[in-house]
Amino acid sequence: MPDPVRVRDWNAASLTIAFGIATVLAAIVLIAPSIVILITSFTDSASLKFPPSGYSLRWYRALADADQMQTAALNSLIVAIWTTALSVVLGTGAAVAVSRSRGWKARLLDGLFMSPLLLPALAFGFAALIFIYRIGLRPNLPLLVLGHVIVCVPFVIRTTLAALAQLDPALADASLSLGATHAETFRRITLPLIGRGIGAGGFLAFMASFDNVPVSLFLADERTEVLPIHLWQQIETNLDVRTAAASGVIIVATLILMALAERFAGLTSQMR
Amino acid sequence: MAAAGHDVQIDHVSHRFADYVAVDDVSLTIDGGGLVALLGPSGCGKSTLLRIIAGFIAQSSGRILFDGAPVDHLPANRRGVGIVFQNYALFPHMTVRDNVAYGLRAQKWERDDIGPRVEEMLRRVHMAQFADRFPKQLSGGQQQRVALARCLATDPKVLLLDEPFAALDKNLRFDMQVEVKRLQHEYGITTIMVTHDQEEALAMADRIAVMSRGRLEQVASPTEIYDRPATLFVNQFVGSTNLLRGELLAQDSNGALVRLDDGTALRAADSKGLMPGAKVVVAVRPEGLVLSDNAVEGARPGRIKTVMPLGPQVAYDIETEDGAALKAVVARSGASGLREADSIVHVAPVSPAACNIFAIE
Numbered sequence: 039m040p041d042p043v044r045v046r047d048w049n050a051a052s053l054t055i056a057f058g059i060a061t062v063l064a065a066i067v068l069i070a071p072s073i074v075i076l077i078t079s080f081t082d083s084a085s086l087k088f089p090p091s092g093y094s095l096r097w098y099r100a101l102a103d104a105d106q107m108q109t110a111a112l113n114s115l116i117v118a119i120w121t122t123a124l125s126v127v128l129g130t131g132a133a134v135a136v137s138r139s140r141g142w143k144a145r146l147l148d149g150l151f152m153s154p155l156l157l158p159a160l161a162f163g164f165a166a167l168i169f170i171y172r173i174g175l176r177p178n179l180p181l182l183v184l185g186h187v188i189v190c191v192p193f194v195i196r197t198t199l200a201a202l203a204q205l206d207p208a209l210a211d212a213s214l215s216l217g218a219t220h221a222e223t224f225r226r227i228t229l230p231l232i233g234r235g236i237g238a239g240g241f242l243a244f245m246a247s248f249d250n251v252p253v254s255l256f257l258a259d260e261r262t263e264v265l266p267i268h269l270w271q272q273i274e275t276n277l278d279v280r281t282a283a284a285s286g287v288i289i290v291a292t293l294i295l296m297a298l299a300e301r302f303a304g305l306t307s308q309m310r
Numbered sequence: 311m312a313a314a315g316h317d318v319q320i321d322h323v324s325h326r327f328a329d330y331v332a333v334d335d336v337s338l339t340i341d342g343g344g345l346v347a348l349l350g351p352s353g354c355g356k357s358t359l360l361r362i363i364a365g366f367i368a369q370s371s372g373r374i375l376f377d378g379a380p381v382d383h384l385p386a387n388r389r390g391v392g393i394v395f396q397n398y399a400l401f402p403h404m405t406v407r408d409n410v411a412y413g414l415r416a417q418k419w420e421r422d423d424i425g426p427r428v429e430e431m432l433r434r435v436h437m438a439q440f441a442d443r444f445p446k447q448l449s450g451g452q453q454q455r456v457a458l459a460r461c462l463a464t465d466p467k468v469l470l471l472d473e474p475f476a477a478l479d480k481n482l483r484f485d486m487q488v489e490v491k492r493l494q495h496e497y498g499i500t501t502i503m504v505t506h507d508q509e510e511a512l513a514m515a516d517r518i519a520v521m522s523r524g525r526l527e528q529v530a531s532p533t534e535i536y537d538r539p540a541t542l543f544v545n546q547f548v549g550s551t552n553l554l555r556g557e558l559l560a561q562d563s564n565g566a567l568v569r570l571d572d573g574t575a576l577r578a579a580d581s582k583g584l585m586p587g588a589k590v591v592v593a594v595r596p597e598g599l600v601l602s603d604n605a606v607e608g609a610r611p612g613r614i615k616t617v618m619p620l621g622p623q624v625a626y627d628i629e630t631e632d633g634a635a636l637k638a639v640v641a642r643s644g645a646s647g648l649r650e651a652d653s654i655v656h657v658a659p660v661s662p663a664a665c666n667i668f669a670i671e
């Protein structure tokens with residue numbers, strides 16, 4: 039059969055071009071800052087001028103001696119790992135509960151768990167701080183993690199709910215009718231099949247926790263200073279070029295993590 | 311292996327979703343080893359009834375009994391009911407072998423017994439060479455075989471098939487029908503098969519239960535359902551039929567005399583206890599009509615609109631003088647040959663037994 043003759047449709051074509059331009063612009067706006075900071079981090083001068091007059095690795099070498107920054111990075115890592123672990127466990131449980139409930143109950147639960155995504159995190163951080171003082175506590179690491187969990191768990195719930203929606207309910211029925219208990223069914227059928235969705239949510243939660251500022255601002259004490267806040271202070275006080283190098287490390291690490299997640303879990307397909 | 315299957319009794323079971331009655335006072339007894347087809351239009355409650363028997367949902371009222379003992383308190387995983395779903399519901403992350411082994415592992419079979427059992431089941435459904443494939447890599451018919459093997463491996467008391475062949479094309483469907491019937495017979499397992507394909511029900515089942523809007527209309531053998539449908543619904547749902555309106559003139563022990571609206575008189579073998587004067591509709595199957603060239607008693611003249619030779623039979627579409635359309639199917643005897651389109655014929659029922667009368671509500 040011959041190919042149908044393609045009708046030249048200028049309307050459709052101009053729409054495609056318009057969308058194309060918008061996409062390219064969006065990409066530039068999204069990516070350009072990262073590229074600028076990456077290039078700046080290789081400067082050989084002590085200023086954050088762009089473009090740099092010369093290139094060197096001196097600021098990356100300087101990172102090795104930046105004790106405070108390293109401590110902050112370690113804190114951020116610890117907080118992010120705890121946050122991710124807790125978010126995955128709690129978020130999966132919540133998503134399963136939401137997916138099993140019907141009608142207004144489901145919508146209420148869904149809205150409740152999603153609200154941290156919509157409410158300003160700044161307001162939440164402030165409110166949490168006041169609350170903590172009211173019940174006689176002071177900011178500390180576990181409370182910081184808890185605060186992060188509250189704003190990060192919605193990511194896990196979202197992706198897990200999406201994965202659960204894709205799951206054929208007949209699979210669980212089949213498993214039960216073959217004699218498996220509910221617990222076995224969850225472990226051997228449901229969990230493996232929604233694992234990628236949970237993983238994608240965990241990845242998002244990790245990233246959200248690692249660069250969270252608003253909650254950390256209120257809930258971190260002096261000893262648990264986290265990386266984003268430390269970097270901010272360095273820039274504010276002395277335009278420290280090491281912050282550019284630290285940003286470079288974060289950008290590259292993120293890219294590697296994303297590539298791995300995409301490779302092993304099909305990350306982007308889980309976020310739709 | 312149990313030679314005789316387990317009796318299944320559905321005792322006045324009803325189920326409502328919110329205020330919608332999906333299953334309405336259904337009672338049905340199936341003897342061990344029997345194969346009953348649940349036949350009915352979409353949405354009549356067939357799947358709901360199966361889900362109740364399997365224990366996935368709890369009925370609003372009534373009881374389910376296996377071998378005379380109620381099983382309503384048993385959750386789905388302790389009922390011993392095997393179910394094959396319309397979409398097979400194979401576990402996509404497991405190989406064919408692991409799918410079949412799943413139930414055996416769940417039921418804590420001895421590790422050493424599982425392997426041989428899985429191989430045996432796969433051989434029985436001719437899937438041994440695909441043991442290491444994943445469900446995605448199989449055709450519909452192959453998936454359906456695996457689903458059957460997975461289900462039968464654990465020796466369920468009762469086998470439920472929810473439209474198991476709906477996704478298969480016609481040839482494959484026939485092969486699988488034969489196969490399932492063979493396995494079912496071999497295992498002597500009591501089986502309930504949901505279908506809305508009447509030919510499938512007629513071909514496979516010992517008995518057919520016709521459902522409509524949550525209620526059982528009739529439970530009987532395939533021939534009984536076809537030849538002596540209890541209700542007009544069954545008559546119309548199973549096979550095709552001609553409906554002729556009229557009035558009951560007289561009834562006696564030999565049957566009923568009906569005057570059709572166009573004036574012809576007609577005898578039916580069973581008056582169904584209707585009283586003279588009742589408005590009735592007479593149902594005659596296409597093969598229950600004879601065509602003749604001459605006007606005989608009780609025949610109405612008509613013009614042949616279309617002729618459809620169906621191999622050994624011929625179907626005629628006939629328009630009577632008052633504009634009614636009749637469908638007749640007659641055997642093609644060598645002598646008579648085909649009738650021509652547009653020719654005039656006289657149509658009459660073969661016998662009073664071919665006419666079923668129903669009251670018009």
Ligand SMILES: Nc1ncnc2c1ncn2[C@@H]1O[C@H](COP(=O)(O)OP(=O)(O)OP(=O)(O)O)[C@@H](O)[C@H]1O
Pocket residue numbers: 327330332350351352353354355356357358359506
């Ligand atoms: N979970 C549910 N909630 C509310 N109503 C339901 C539910 N499941 C089924 N129903 C309704 O109950 C009726 C019977 O459904 P069921 O699935 O048993 O039909 P069916 O006979 O299997 O139809 P089909 O041949 O299309 O599969 C339908 O009208 C359906 O809308």
Ligand SMILES: [Mg+2]
Pocket residue numbers: 356357358
């Ligand atoms: Mg159904």
